Amino acid sequence: MKNKVIIAMVGFGNIGSYFYKTLLKNKKLIALKTGKIPIIKYISAKNLKKNRKTKIPKSKWVKNSLSLVYLKDVDIIIELIGGSEGMAKKLVFSALKNKKHVITANKSLIAKYGDELSKIAEKNKVNLEYEASVAGGVPIIRSIKQGLIANKISKIYGILNGTTNFILSTMEKSGKPFNDVLSKAKKLGFAESNPVSDLNGNDAADKIKILSSLAFNKKISNEKILVEGIQNINLVDIIHAKSLGYKIKLLGISEIRKNKLVQRVHPCLVVKNSYIGNIDGVLNAIIVDGFPVGRSILQGEGAGPGPTTSAIISDLCSILRENINYPFGVSSLLRKRIQNFDISNHICSSYLRIEVKDIPGVLSSITKNFAKNHISIKNLIQLPDKKNKKADIIIITHENLEKNFNKLLLNLSKNNFVTQRPTFIRIEKV
């Protein structure tokens, strides 16, 4: 690779503009560490007429983003657009096909097309780097591929979405309801104006799919996985959980069980004083269990321009150092498909909040539903609301199968005493 390395970047929003400024500022440091001088020669975005805070010489702007992949002098394309389809997809596929190194921060693109893209990158002996796509400034991807290379990983899990962690921990600390805290998160810039994919768990699901593939050396699973978000978490559940010694966290969890892949994203009750239970605010934390390392934990800022730029520059340095490697750590030819574990056979204990009419006979009717589904109760608390003639029944169960909990929820929803869909949250041993 020549001494001066030419970069074309597409996307000059939150991340793109911050990355541009930071690279200019840290150019000498990067040159010192890599022996190469990175030069951003071309920049493209959707609307070139937009008034931007960061001023750029006119000569750098290119109208047709896709044309960049055909320029002979371009060594690296950085995609900072987002989304699994449209321009981001076209750009990354054609850049790799045209033998350009690619850096992307785009989790949805990698979760959906990572296998196809890595095949092209490997064939053309160029890098496909995507450290910023999972957990922002937490260097989990490079850690799995390099620092933890010696390990047979058995489980990887953690808090992969800072927005939802901020919402849940702020609800717990402030005692304010979901919608108030969501508005605060938007004001502080911790939630996007449209935070649907954060709240419904899809953002964390893309990330856990990428991590599973890296950790277990398998193709990215395209099977449907269990994904539940935090939209239905009520302040009362957070308060009840706290009084029982738990916190509620949205976790992404992946492990191999009986040669099958168990991948899931859902709110979990975790013991209040556990490591994960103490990760609050916008932080991300990822735990890797492996042999021989034992347990390894990485924690840090999961999003935002600073942490994301840190990850993008580490990808850039990897390319500048000519550290060409397989995008998923091992050759695409050796990464096999793995079947998903049948989640209905997953075993856990659980928390249920059942809102019922406050009249005689309710409790025995509810406990009959549990007995019918062979689910035994560990703790039961009844909280009457005399004024509204209703009561909350809080139940912690012993361990049971997911399919039995599903049947129980169905029975409860048909029970005439039950006034609302019960809240069901799995308890996770962490």
Ligand SMILES: NC(=O)c1ccc[n+]([C@@H]2O[C@H](COP(=O)([O-])OP(=O)(O)OC[C@H]3O[C@@H](n4cnc5c(N)ncnc54)[C@H](OP(=O)(O)O)[C@@H]3O)[C@@H](O)[C@H]2O)c1
């Ligand atoms: N924000 C974070 O904290 C964070 C963290 C980790 C990863 N990421 C990832 O980083 C990427 C960028 O995120 P962001 O927050 O910077 O998004 P953003 O602020 O919305 O910026 C998107 C950029 O893409 C450009 N763009 C959109 N459609 C385009 C098209 N068809 N052709 C060319 N350019 C197009 C936009 O152009 P205009 O400026 O002209 O509108 C804008 O500059 C995404 O993949 C995101 O998932 C973000």
